[in-house]
Amino acid sequence: MEEQILQLIRKRKQLMTSALAAALLFYFFLPFSLIFIPDVMNRPSFIYSISSAWLYAFLQIPMTWFFCGIYHRTANKIDRQMEGIDKEKSL
Numbered sequence: 697m698e699e700q701i702l703q704l705i706r707k708r709k710q711l712m713t714s715a716l717a718a719a720l721l722f723y724f725f726l727p728f729s730l731i732f733i734p735d736v737m738n739r740p741s742f743i744y745s746i747s748s749a750w751l752y753a754f755l756q757i758p759m760t761w762f763f764c765g766i767y768h769r770t771a772n773k774i775d776r777q778m779e780g781i782d783k784e785k786s787l
Contacts, residue, residue: 700781708774715767722759726752 729737730749737749 701778704774704778704781708771711767711770711774715763719760719763723756726756 726749729752737752738747740746741748741751743751
């Protein structure tokens with residue numbers, strides 16, 4: 697039983713670490729791209745000919761929802777598994 701709980705805790709930590717790393721990479725790419733490749737980021741994009749930097753900045757809003765949704769769904773699944781283990785342990 698305890699090993700199952702420890703495995704779920706490790707899985708949750710791995711989820712948090714990978715979600716945080718993906719989010720940080722996604723969000724910090726904008727300032728770094730503006731510093732290192734300003735020519736590319738200032739070009740008009742295919743949507744209403746706004747610059748690529750603005751398009752990328754606006755894409756950060758749905759990406760935040762996406763990251764939060766995936767984390768929420770997976771964390772709830774892990775919590776339900778832990779509750780099931782706790783119920784089995786108490787019986």
